[in-house]
Amino acid sequence: MPTSSVKDETNDNITIFTRILDGLLDGYDNRLRPGLGERITQVRTDIYVTSFGPVSDTEMEYTIDVFFRQSWKDERLRFKGPMQR
Structure with a gap:
């Protein structure tokens, strides 16, 4: 595998991980406990x-x-x- 392909794949993975984490934390308020008002x-x-x-x-x-x-x-x-x- 050429070096540029490895770098491109690494950059793609970093982008995907960043999008996943951004999506998980979108609207997340760490001051509120999990399950507040539910359980x-x-x-x-x-x-x-x-x-x-x-x-x-x-x-x-x-x-x-x-x-x-x-x-x-x-x-x-x-x-x-x-x-x-």
């Missing part, structure tokens, strides 16, 4: 302890490092494709 939004929360300690018995203090993650589905961002070129 409860289920939020999944994960907390991973990555380190624990040192522990001070005398001061009753300890140090803990965690990784905190939340995830939920936002139907407003659902891709309703396919898209035309």
